[in-house]
Amino acid sequence: MSNLEILLILIIAAAIAYYATKRQAQSWQASRDKTKLDSLPNYYGYFGAICTLLPALIVLSFWSFIEGNIISALVVSKFERLSALNASDLSLVMNEIKIIVESGLSEKNSNDLFYEKAAVLIERYSLVSLFLKVASVFALSILGFMYAYLKITPRFKARKKVEKTAVYLLLLSALVAILTTAGIIFSVLFESIAFFSQISIFDFVFGTHWSPQIAIREGQVSSTGGFGAFPLFWGTILISIIAMIVAAPLGLISAIYLAEYAQPKIRNVVKPILEILAGVPTVVYGFFAALTVGPMVSGFGDRLNEFGMSFEIELFAGLVVSSESALAAGLVMGMMIMPFILSLSDDVINAVPDSLRDGSIAMGSTKSETVWKVVFPAALPGIVGGFLLAISRAIGETMIVLMAAGVAANLTANPLNSVTTVTTQIVVLLTGDQEFDSIKTLSAFALALGLFVTTLILNILALQIVRRYREQYE
Amino acid sequence: MNNLEIVKAGLNKRYAKERRFKFYGIFSISLSMLFLFFLLFDIGAKSIPAFTQTYINLDIEFDKKLMKLQDQDSYSEETLFSASYSKLGRNALYKLFPEVTERKQKKALRQMLSSGARYDLRDAVLENNDYVGTTQNLWVLAGDDIDAFVKGLIDRNIPEADRRVKDYQVEWVDTLEAQNKIERRFNINFFTSGDSREPEQAGILGALKGSFYTMLVTLLLSFPIAVSAAIYLEEFAPKNNWWIDIIEININNLAAVPSIVFGILGLAVYINLFGVPRSAPLVGGLVLTLMTLPTIIISTRAALKSVPPSIREAALSIGASKMQVITHHVLPLAMPGILTGSIIGMAQALGETAPLLMIGMVAFVADIPQSILDPATVLPVQVFIWSDSPERGFIALTSAAIVTLLVFLFFMNLVAIVLRKKFETRW
Numbered sequence: 001m002s003n004l005e006i007l008l009i010l011i012i013a014a015a016i017a018y019y020a021t022k023r024q025a026q027s028w029q030a031s032r033d034k035t036k037l038d039s040l041p042n043y044y045g046y047f048g049a050i051c052t053l054l055p056a057l058i059v060l061s062f063w064s065f066i067e068g069n070i071i072s073a074l075v076v077s078k079f080e081r082l083s084a085l086n087a088s089d090l091s092l093v094m095n096e097i098k099i100i101v102e103s104g105l106s107e108k109n110s111n112d113l114f115y116e117k118a119a120v121l122i123e124r125y126s127l128v129s130l131f132l133k134v135a136s137v138f139a140l141s142i143l144g145f146m147y148a149y150l151k152i153t154p155r156f157k158a159r160k161k162v163e164k165t166a167v168y169l170l171l172l173s174a175l176v177a178i179l180t181t182a183g184i185i186f187s188v189l190f191e192s193i194a195f196f197s198q199i200s201i202f203d204f205v206f207g208t209h210w211s212p213q214i215a216i217r218e219g220q221v222s223s224t225g226g227f228g229a230f231p232l233f234w235g236t237i238l239i240s241i242i243a244m245i246v247a248a249p250l251g252l253i254s255a256i257y258l259a260e261y262a263q264p265k266i267r268n269v270v271k272p273i274l275e276i277l278a279g280v281p282t283v284v285y286g287f288f289a290a291l292t293v294g295p296m297v298s299g300f301g302d303r304l305n306e307f308g309m310s311f312e313i314e315l316f317a318g319l320v321v322s323s324e325s326a327l328a329a330g331l332v333m334g335m336m337i338m339p340f341i342l343s344l345s346d347d348v349i350n351a352v353p354d355s356l357r358d359g360s361i362a363m364g365s366t367k368s369e370t371v372w373k374v375v376f377p378a379a380l381p382g383i384v385g386g387f388l389l390a391i392s393r394a395i396g397e398t399m400i401v402l403m404a405a406g407v408a409a410n411l412t413a414n415p416l417n418s419v420t421t422v423t424t425q426i427v428v429l430l431t432g433d434q435e436f437d438s439i440k441t442l443s444a445f446a447l448a449l450g451l452f453v454t455t456l457i458l459n460i461l462a463l464q465i466v467r468r469y470r471e472q473y474e
Numbered sequence: 475m476n477n478l479e480i481v482k483a484g485l486n487k488r489y490a491k492e493r494r495f496k497f498y499g500i501f502s503i504s505l506s507m508l509f510l511f512f513l514l515f516d517i518g519a520k521s522i523p524a525f526t527q528t529y530i531n532l533d534i535e536f537d538k539k540l541m542k543l544q545d546q547d548s549y550s551e552e553t554l555f556s557a558s559y560s561k562l563g564r565n566a567l568y569k570l571f572p573e574v575t576e577r578k579q580k581k582a583l584r585q586m587l588s589s590g591a592r593y594d595l596r597d598a599v600l601e602n603n604d605y606v607g608t609t610q611n612l613w614v615l616a617g618d619d620i621d622a623f624v625k626g627l628i629d630r631n632i633p634e635a636d637r638r639v640k641d642y643q644v645e646w647v648d649t650l651e652a653q654n655k656i657e658r659r660f661n662i663n664f665f666t667s668g669d670s671r672e673p674e675q676a677g678i679l680g681a682l683k684g685s686f687y688t689m690l691v692t693l694l695l696s697f698p699i700a701v702s703a704a705i706y707l708e709e710f711a712p713k714n715n716w717w718i719d720i721i722e723i724n725i726n727n728l729a730a731v732p733s734i735v736f737g738i739l740g741l742a743v744y745i746n747l748f749g750v751p752r753s754a755p756l757v758g759g760l761v762l763t764l765m766t767l768p769t770i771i772i773s774t775r776a777a778l779k780s781v782p783p784s785i786r787e788a789a790l791s792i793g794a795s796k797m798q799v800i801t802h803h804v805l806p807l808a809m810p811g812i813l814t815g816s817i818i819g820m821a822q823a824l825g826e827t828a829p830l831l832m833i834g835m836v837a838f839v840a841d842i843p844q845s846i847l848d849p850a851t852v853l854p855v856q857v858f859i860w861s862d863s864p865e866r867g868f869i870a871l872t873s874a875a876i877v878t879l880l881v882f883l884f885f886m887n888l889v890a891i892v893l894r895k896k897f898e899t900r901w
Contacts, residue, residue: 166797283854
């Protein structure tokens with residue numbers, strides 16, 4: 001019996017409980033002495049359903065979460081051959097055993113008798129676990145229903161109880177956000193600590209040599225060479241700078257024009273069109289950057305190179321032009337974050353009170369002078385906040401850089417060269433067929449920790465600035 | 475010179491500045507719009523070749539010997555299924571061009587047909603069992619190089635050495651064309667089959683279904699959780715409480731966390747800790763749920779906030795409890811806003827790629843997923859996989875997949891806009 005089937009049965013049971021308790025309440029209402037109920041009959045029904053469903057559901061989900069790990073632990077403790085293995089080998093062996101269990105024991109698909117034995121044991125334990133699970137869940141559900149049925153009386157405050165439970169459930173949903181953040185922190189923190197116990201933080205942050213693909217065997221650790229992440233940080237910064245050079249003026253000037261000059265008619269057409277840019281999936285930008293903008297940029301670089309050669313301008317002649325370039329990725333990323341800056345700036349500019357504009361116009365200044373000398377300074381904190389959010393988005397962007405910027409870790413300031421970024425390396429390190437606790441995969445978690453912390457600081461700073469700015473004019 | 479003259483002297487300069495500034499605004503808006511149209515046009519134009527495909531008309535002789543069948547009058551489905559079909563197409567080609575004898579040229583001739591042609595022939599035989607032993611005139615799928623050549627993607631004027639199609643192949647194609655035996659048809663394959671290593675056989679149905687299952691999981695989880703969380707925060711949460719503040723900061727911050735970090739969370743928590751199967755739409759949906767939650771929560775809160783207090787007070791004054799006020803009055807009135815936010819959140823999730831790479835949805839999956847537990851990929855990841863493939867035909871396929879994805883996103887956003895326009899009430 002799968003969890004889904006158990007769930008379905010529980011829901012049916014809850015529906016029955018709902019009707020049974022509701023009928024009970026209605027019968028009181030209809031009885032000869034017209035007993036006055038504390039709540040509407042529906043609420044008695046809800047109370048019955050909650051008592052039937054909720055405890056059973058909690059046990060069911062809890063059991064399902066821990067079941068697998070407990071069974072594995074039990075099996076491992078039974079076989080000396082398994083408990084002697086280290087963690088990564090163990091997980092490989094256990095996976096193999098589980099595949100045998102899934103493919104069915106009747107087929108003799110493994111020549112190792114030991115695997116068969118373990119598989120048989122796992123299947124036996126699973127059966128026991130399933131039986132216990134089903135029994136306890138259904139027993140709880142029946143007990144819950146009996147409790148509810150015996151508990152209700154005409155004076156029973158069913159509505160209060162039901163509503164209180166509902167509020168707790170709502171609170172639980174709100175806590176998912178906290179759980180998510182905690183999950184993120186825990187999932188990157190532990191692996192990062194494991195990584196930094198082998199590679200020092202200093203070497204990681206300031207080392208300039210990044211080549212984790214050279215497999216480092218166990219016991220050969222802490223020859224730091226391969227894990228200097230500085231080129232990645234630099235690549236990320238370089239591409240973000242290019243993106244902001246494109247996006248900041250375009251977004252800001254467009255926003256000012258739309259907010260201050262454009263007629264409402266034009267505004268209502270242009271703004272949604274530009275916001276389409278924000279809705280295009282990043283993988284589409286990546287494809288465009290790699291296939292269209294990339295070749296255009298490298299063609300331009302070649303032209304520049306030839307020009308440098310023929311006129312002996314050293315700066316251009318020595319130019320290295322690669323097909324994957326920071327410039328292509330940065331340009332396209334700039335267009336991607338442009339609408340983001342546009343709509344954030346638009347919001348803050350619109351929030352500047354008209355009295356400021358009117359005052360400036362009354363003094364005889366032109367519209368552009370009003371914009372630059374009055375509106376812009378007043379909106380500056382909000383605009384800066386928007387820029388910070390845009391930078392954080394540029395730093396965390398993955399697909400464009402993955403597809404268009406390349407994977408070679410170059411420490412270069414030449415935007416026509418290929419660079420790599422933190423996000424690209426995370427993908428490259430974690431998508432290969434790697435065992436989970438090799439130092440190579442651990443380094444990806446360290447990078448993710450750096451990424452998370454950086455964007456977290458930027459976001460909190462930006463949100464704080466924007467919020468304070470809003471309060472100023474409210 | 476009095477003040478008026480000073481002002482007048484500078485006036486032209488200031489007006490010029492004004493005009494210049496206005497021009498900058500128009501320029502930057504036009505530039506952005508130009509970029510958008512260029513992007514859409516570029517991808518649209520690149521996708522066109524993917525919607526047609528080249529077929530070659532051949533007299534296929536379903537010879538029992540070539541099919542490695544025993545000499546019988548009728549065959550069971552199973553025998554027909556496992557028969558050999560690989561030699562049928564090439565034999566028909568050899569017959570059409572009997573002058574080809576050299577080994578290298580024979581190989582080139584064989585490559586005129588797609589390696590998937592044999593499966594089409596198999597399906598034809600399974601449909602009409604009486605084909606066996608007869609000769610049938612059929613249209614057979616061409617190989618990707620020939621396909622690209624017929625579509626004009628390979629220029630016949632460039633030197634032979636730089637060209638993927640050799641001169642004698644060009645000659646064959648010309649001969650076939652002269653006999654009306656080669657033709658381009660609508661590429662139905664693209665919508666009905668899963669991924670393949672051969673561009674002429676690859677389709678997006680697998681990715682579409684993967685996306686569908688992933689979105690289903692995301693919607694079923696994120697919508698109820700987000701709406702409940704928003705109701706709690708907007709209606710029940712105590713004001714000026716420090717840990718409610720933490721939750722709020724948290725939600726705002728999660729909306730701006732890089733998507734790839736959610737992928738790492740999925741990898742470390744869902745897959746390694748809870749043992750959810752890798753590459754499955756289930757784990758993809760779980761990851762995307764966490765990503766879409768903040769979006770839906772924020773828009774739901776805005777929608778709840780916009781319901782005027784008068785409605786709440788009216789309901790409260792005739793004896794409704796707070797929960798009744800919310801479920802009977804506030805929520806129904808806020809529903810259009812909530813749905814709009816949810817659709818926008820789902821559209822974001824549909825286009826998301828990076829976190830799904832982390833949880834193994836980037837694997838090559840040729841089978842079409844049948845449930846949320848089967849290995850699958852989704853549309854944007856399919857775009858990524860194809861854009862990485864070296865074969866020429868995949869450029870068009872990638873663009874066509876992008877067009878499909880954009881069409882879906884367009885309709886989702888359209889529905890959201892219509893909902894907002896139709897049901898939006900200004901109180």
